[in-house]
Amino acid sequence: MGTQNPSAPLRARSASAANPTRTRHHGGGIVHENTRHTTRFVVIGNHLVQHKELSLLAIGLGCHLQSLPTGAGADIKSLTARFPEGPTRIAAALRELEAHGYLRRERVRTPTGRIITRTISCNQPGSRPANRPGNPPKAPLREAADTGCPDRRPARPAATDRPSRPREPRPRKALPAVPQPDCTLPGLLRTAVDLLTDLRRHDSRLLLSAADTAHLAPGVAAWLERDVLPSAVRRALTADLPDEPLRRPAALLAHRLSDRLPPPAPFRAPAPPPPVRPPLHNCDGCDRGFRAPEPGLCRDCRPTTGPGGCVPA
DSSP states (O other): OOOOOTTSOOOOOOOOTTOTTHHHHTTOSOOOOOOOOOSSOOOOOHHHHTOSSSOHHHHHHHHHHHHSOTTOOOSHHHHHHHSSSOHHHHHHHHHHHHHTTSEEEEEEEOTTSOEEEEEEEOSSTTOOOSSOTTSOOOOOOOOOOOOSOOOOSOOOOOTTTSOOOOOOOOOOOOOOOOOOOSOOOHHHHHHHHHHHHTHHHHOGGGOOOHHHHHHHHHHHHHHHHTTOOHHHHHHHHHTTOOSSOOSOHHHHHHHHHHHTOOOOOOOOOOOOOOOOOOOEEEOTTTOOEEEOSSSSOOTTHHHHOBTTBOOOO
């Protein structure tokens, strides 16, 4: 009973936790069947798909963003409509990608003056160029070499010894020019001022100062002078405003007044005056009413009337 059978197979041992790749040496694990892609493919680095700190949702979302064409929607609303995950999970995954350098968001201004958020997907974190196109390269900072010679330059006074100078306010940039009306009627300018003052009721960010209102009023008057209704002017100034806070709403309104100025109204010939109707009189012969420049006889009594009055027919 105590003798063991030497021909019995040994019990299988579990793979060591320190060697997780041992399974593939025994025929287990994943096996790839790869076919070379020639069209509709994207190259993604293993540093993303095998990232040890990103969640699986963030890795999949990063791969999806790198496969999108330029200009495709990459905001939370577009991604929520595309995938079953909710906006909270997608927003958290975007923050993960942004924290690890796979995503960057920049606020840019379009040619129409609108501020938008541009999403930039980076396939290689840390490879962002130091200087953007069009900007001169900055000289690298260098430390002073230690030559062993004493510094003979006069010592600068300490920061506490320098007299404190009040910082001068930065001059405010002038507002863009606005169109000017051909005629400056008081009633036209009053209507323009009332329209600009009422804009804050439609959007609280369009609260204008008195100086900004006086600068923009001629531009609104130029619109009203071209037979544009006040409601249409208000709609052109308040439609499609950016969601971000407006730093200078007066500059945005001045740009819209100049950029979207409609053409002059077509020429319309004045309508002819209505014909003048003669007054109504009573006939001196038959006492019937008729219209004539002066009182007298009607048309029926005039050829048949004698000294004794009207002659009946």
